[in-house]
Amino acid sequence: MIKFACDSCRRTKAEEDSxxxxxxxxxxxxxxxxxxxxxxxxxxxAQAVHPLAVHFCSERCKEKYMLKLxxxxxxxx
Numbered sequence: 001m002i003k004f005a006c007d008s009c010r011r012t013k014a015e016e017d018s019x020x021x022x023x024x025x026x027x028x029x030x031x032x033x034x035x036x037x038x039x040x041x042x043x044x045x046a047q048a049v050h051p052l053a054v055h056f057c058s059e060r061c062k063e064k065y066m067l068k069l070x071x072x073x074x075x076x077x
Contacts, residue, residue, distance in 0.1 A: 007054045008061035020056040021048055037066060 004013040013019050022039040056062040
């Protein structure tokens, strides 16, 4: 059995919960790095187990995670 945890608050997903699923990507070039998260239109178990999948229990957790991720990227440049 696979358990999914929110990448922001670590809450565990119950079967009946409606969660937000995204796929993260990072491209590192010679002079720059780029991060992105593509939010999927619906939860899909096949994509939820992808190594680059990100899981959020709420819109608030998604925004908090993205703010932290992209603010740390801006601070590093």
